[in-house]
Amino acid sequence: MTPRPVLPLVDVTLLASDRLEDRLAVAAALDQACAQTGFLYIRGAQLDAALFRRLLVRAEAYFSLDQATKMRSYIGGSENHSGYVPVGEEQFGVGTSDLKEAYDVNFDYLPATGRRPLLGPNIWPDMPGFREDVQAYYDHVTGIGRQLFRGFALALGLAENHFDAYLQNPPSQLRLIHYPFDASAEDRPGIGAHTDYECFTLLFATAPGLQIVDKNGDWVDVPLIEDTMIMNIGDMMEILSNGRYVATRHRVKKVPEERYSFALFHACDYDYVVAPAVRGEVPRYAPLKGGEHLFNQTAQTFAYLKRKVARGELVLADAVPLDSFGQRDMARA
Ligand SMILES: O=C(O)CCC(=O)C(=O)O
Numbered sequence: 001m002t003p004r005p006v007l008p009l010v011d012v013t014l015l016a017s018d019r020l021e022d023r024l025a026v027a028a029a030l031d032q033a034c035a036q037t038g039f040l041y042i043r044g045a046q047l048d049a050a051l052f053r054r055l056l057v058r059a060e061a062y063f064s065l066d067q068a069t070k071m072r073s074y075i076g077g078s079e080n081h082s083g084y085v086p087v088g089e090e091q092f093g094v095g096t097s098d099l100k101e102a103y104d105v106n107f108d109y110l111p112a113t114g115r116r117p118l119l120g121p122n123i124w125p126d127m128p129g130f131r132e133d134v135q136a137y138y139d140h141v142t143g144i145g146r147q148l149f150r151g152f153a154l155a156l157g158l159a160e161n162h163f164d165a166y167l168q169n170p171p172s173q174l175r176l177i178h179y180p181f182d183a184s185a186e187d188r189p190g191i192g193a194h195t196d197y198e199c200f201t202l203l204f205a206t207a208p209g210l211q212i213v214d215k216n217g218d219w220v221d222v223p224l225i226e227d228t229m230i231m232n233i234g235d236m237m238e239i240l241s242n243g244r245y246v247a248t249r250h251r252v253k254k255v256p257e258e259r260y261s262f263a264l265f266h267a268c269d270y271d272y273v274v275a276p277a278v279r280g281e282v283p284r285y286a287p288l289k290g291g292e293h294l295f296n297q298t299a300q301t302f303a304y305l306k307r308k309v310a311r312g313e314l315v316l317a318d319a320v321p322l323d324s325f326g327q328r329d330m331a332r333a
Pocket residue numbers: 175177191196203205209210250251252261263
């Protein structure tokens with residue numbers, strides 16, 4: 001029997017070490033794993049399991065509300081693309097919508113100046129405790145993200161603080177996703193095949209279901225490992241690394257049991273221009289404006305934004321097709 005493909009596992013505890021050589025060792029492990037698969041598990045003393053548990057309780061309570069109540073926080077009514085995403089709102093591919101609902105939380109940007117399409121105040125449901133626990137999780141995981149950005153800087157041969165200046169108000173998004181189980185539902189994907197748009201994603205899920213495309217173009221299951229998060233490379237890190245790390249295509253099929261997943265997509269500041277950062281290499285990617293890329297790709301998959309584009313209320317600048325990154329000639333499903 002062929003052994004099940006297992007993704008690399010990197011312990012990131014020592015990213016918080018005072019000793020540079022410890023941090024360099026984690027960076028080297030991160031580099032190897034990202035160059036190899038673009039998908040890996042991370043574990044570390046930084047991960048606070050209590051925050052995961054609290055988030056799950058809040059998500060379960062929220063998604064069990066009736067539809068009309070959930071729709072009071074509809075994402076289409078927000079200023080910064082935050083709020084409730086009903087089943088069918090998001091579509092990857094023509095004519096297919098995902099069998100999932102979500103609550104999207106963005107960077108909660110309150111100042112009146114400096115707003116951008118994804119940078120503004122969050123909307124929150126009227127549910128005591130939800131905002132506090134979700135924000136605590138967001139702060140916790142974006143904090144781990146900051147350490148990882150430093151790890152990536154070392155891995156790419158840059159100054160360790162290279163990304164710090166571009167992480168002032170990044171529109172990093174946390175998605176609470178609920179995949180309902182419905183045995184009688186048609187066999188449609190929980191989430192269609194895609195790459196993530198940002199630098200990297202940290203994901204925590206309650207059940208298996210995630211699949212990735214391997215180097216041969218085959219879909220393989222990503223099993224869950226206790227006390228780890230799943231991490232993957234997104235479009236922007238593919239560019240930054242000049243293709244050394246590739247944004248791996250992934251999907252969730254129709255789920256065999258109810259499933260929750262929490263994905264935190266780590267971006268740099270909206271106006272940060274993402275370009276290959278590795279010194280001494282000929283750039284293989286054109287630069288793009290990070291926030292604009294994020295918004296453009298979002299506007300190609302969310303129904304409320306597609307309607308705005310169709311009505312001419314929204315004009316996208318320099319949008320690239322959704323499948324511009326990741327393995328180019330592999331199976332699409
Ligand atoms: O639910 C999952 O495991 C994956 C979610 C995902 O890929 C996404 O939200 O981009």
